[in-house]
Amino acid sequence: MSEPSAPVVPILLDAGGIEPVGTGLRIDFGRAAPGVIETIGRLTGEDPSAVVCQNPGVTARAFGNLTLVFREGSFRGWQTSDPSLSATGALREGSQC
Numbered sequence: 001m002s003e004p005s006a007p008v009v010p011i012l013l014d015a016g017g018i019e020p021v022g023t024g025l026r027i028d029f030g031r032a033a034p035g036v037i038e039t040i041g042r043l044t045g046e047d048p049s050a051v052v053c054q055n056p057g058v059t060a061r062a063f064g065n066l067t068l069v070f071r072e073g074s075f076r077g078w079q080t081s082d083p084s085l086s087a088t089g090a091l092r093e094g095s096q097c
Contacts (some may be wrong), residue, residue: 005037013066013078014087029077029094033070037061040068060097069095077084 010021017028022041025037036049044063051060051067059070066085069077077094080086087095 008041011040011043011085013080013085013089013090013093016094017075018078019087027075029075031075033059033073033075036068036070036075040066051097055097058095058097067097069097071095080093 009023012019012021016038017026017031017064024083027039034059036095040061040063043046046063048063051062053060053069057072058076061068061070065081067079068075069079075077077092077096079092079096080094081091083091
């Protein structure tokens with residue numbers, strides 16, 4: 001198994017969603033799932049893999065060590081195993097799978 005590659009554009013996870021570093025843009029909670037998945041795929045250079053969630057109405061996609069959580073089609077949370085991706089060192093924020 002290979003190590004995940006560094007993001008094409010560095011990202012910073014925070015309490016409101018995701019900041020692509022140095023772009024002046026944000027991917028905030030509440031955005032539609034298809035656009036978030038496409039954008040994060042482009043930023044990370046990784047294809048998403050589906051994650052099975054037990055909660056009704058909740059889906060998730062994993063991009064290496066970053067998992068994005070969607071509720072009823074909207075971006076609602078993230079989790080990571082890499083605290084350096086988070087502004088506060090948190091491993092999760094918002095809704096969980």
